Amino acid sequence: MTESNIRRTVLANGVRLATERMPHVRSVAVGIWLTRGSRHEPIETQGIAHFVEHMLFKGTPGRSAEEIAQQVDSIGGQIDAFTSKEYAGYYLKVLDEHLPLAVDILSDLICNPLFADEDIEREKKVILEEIKMVEDTPDDLVHELFAEGFWSNHPLGRPILGTPHSVSSLNQHTLREYFKQTYVAANFVVVAVGNLEHWRVQDLLEKALANAPHDGPPAQQSAPVVAPAIQVRKKELEQSHIVFGTEALPQHHPERYAGYALNTTLGGSMSSRLFQNVREKRGLAYSVFSGLSAYQDAGALSIYAGCANDAVAELIDVVVAEIRQMKAGGLDPVELRRAKDHLKGSLMLGLESTSSRMSHLARQEMYRDHTFGLDEMLAAIEKVTEADVLKLADRFFTNGSLAVTVLGNVNGLQVTKEQLAL
Numbered sequence: 001m002t003e004s005n006i007r008r009t010v011l012a013n014g015v016r017l018a019t020e021r022m023p024h025v026r027s028v029a030v031g032i033w034l035t036r037g038s039r040h041e042p043i044e045t046q047g048i049a050h051f052v053e054h055m056l057f058k059g060t061p062g063r064s065a066e067e068i069a070q071q072v073d074s075i076g077g078q079i080d081a082f083t084s085k086e087y088a089g090y091y092l093k094v095l096d097e098h099l100p101l102a103v104d105i106l107s108d109l110i111c112n113p114l115f116a117d118e119d120i121e122r123e124k125k126v127i128l129e130e131i132k133m134v135e136d137t138p139d140d141l142v143h144e145l146f147a148e149g150f151w152s153n154h155p156l157g158r159p160i161l162g163t164p165h166s167v168s169s170l171n172q173h174t175l176r177e178y179f180k181q182t183y184v185a186a187n188f189v190v191v192a193v194g195n196l197e198h199w200r201v202q203d204l205l206e207k208a209l210a211n212a213p214h215d216g217p218p219a220q221q222s223a224p225v226v227a228p229a230i231q232v233r234k235k236e237l238e239q240s241h242i243v244f245g246t247e248a249l250p251q252h253h254p255e256r257y258a259g260y261a262l263n264t265t266l267g268g269s270m271s272s273r274l275f276q277n278v279r280e281k282r283g284l285a286y287s288v289f290s291g292l293s294a295y296q297d298a299g300a301l302s303i304y305a306g307c308a309n310d311a312v313a314e315l316i317d318v319v320v321a322e323i324r325q326m327k328a329g330g331l332d333p334v335e336l337r338r339a340k341d342h343l344k345g346s347l348m349l350g351l352e353s354t355s356s357r358m359s360h361l362a363r364q365e366m367y368r369d370h371t372f373g374l375d376e377m378l379a380a381i382e383k384v385t386e387a388d389v390l391k392l393a394d395r396f397f398t399n400g401s402l403a404v405t406v407l408g409n410v411n412g413l414q415v416t417k418e419q420l421a422l
Contacts, residue, residue, distance in 0.1 A: 018356060018371070028099045029192070030099065030358070031089050032106050047140065050160050052182075089359070089362065091106075093354065096194060115176055142242070143304070146243040156394060191362040221296070223297040226409055232405075242307070245402070248299035250295060250299050251299075262396070266301075269342050312413060316404065404420060
């Protein structure tokens with residue numbers, strides 16, 4: 001990602017546009033990103049951000065849902081959308097010659113949804129099934145339960161899909177009101193990457209989004225307070241699922257690269273301590289890994305493992321011992337070198353496609369208002385020292401900071417604060 005190929009403009013109505021020219025490819029990935037997600041919705045209508053995302057594909061005055069699908073298929077395009085806690089994205093990947101149609105379709109979806117009553121009722125059934133699917137997918141469910149306890153009584157702890165009750169109570173009026181206040185030019189970031197000219201994308205957007213309302217009410221947002229809870233939920237499963245977690249860094253924190261190195265060393269790669277000691281040496285779990293979740297004003301480092309029901313207590317002890325060892329035993333220079341090279345390789349490989357570069361550029365625009373070039377990011381990884389990583393380990397893993405959620409057929413399992421002491 002070279003800064004020289006990246007250009008930015010703010011359109012007259014407030015839409016932010018960023019493009020990256022990649023003249024050696026034949027595709028263009030274009031996305032319209034909304035800087036609002038599930039954390040910005042009122043508790044009584046939780047799930048509405050995700051519901052609206054579904055509804056935007058149900059047709060506009062100029063295109064039925066079937067015609068949207070046919071138009072995308074007829075040019076060999078790939079269209080998708082998602083809703084996260086802090087933003088939503090609608091994107092389309094096409095051959096460069098089809099960019100005008102791609103912009104037209106995406107703009108139509110996000111500006112002119114029908115919200116027909118029969119579509120709303122049909123989609124409620126679909127999303128209620130999606131909620132049931134999470135309940136039947138224990139490795140997803142355990143993460144939802146963990147977030148609910150960790151970000152207690154805060155929107156970051158609520159499920160993006162909403163609850164059966166909140167989804168069932170949505171109606172045309174509430175959806176239209178939410179859409180009118182949220183889908184406004186000031187909340188849109190448009191990113192296009194591929195074989196394109198910036199001025200041409202800008203010209204297409206100025207026409208396509210000319211009628212988008214300029215702004216709406218500001219987002220209501222407050223930073224969460226972490227509750228390191230111990231949660232055990234009994235569920236008839238063949239395997240138990242465990243998530244540990246502690247507070248970590250928000251999105252734009254200057255020490256984030258040391259955080260990435262810490263996560264990679266602990267459980268973010270196949271050579272990590274957890275993978276080697278929990279899976280390879282002890283055979284305690286098929287799947288074990290750590291990950292970082294970073295938001296505007298909060299972050300979490302979590303560790304997931306799935307193990308036999310009768311091995312949960314041992315697994316907890318082994319994971320906690322690894323964390324203690326990381327704090328006490330330092331970091332081997334070879335280990336840090338391997339973590340840095342892993343991060344660099346993952347970053348470069350992850351930016352090979354137009355779609356992944358578009359997502360990366362969009363997140364930078366939304367969170368940082370400044371694009372870090374690839375060389376800048378690689379240099380920041382290289383600068384991380386053993387002392388930087390250990391300082392963060394001491395900061396993240398303080399005594400009493402570790403939360404744990406266990407989901408499985410664990411009759412009478414007791415997890416104590418003493419077991420989680422660091």
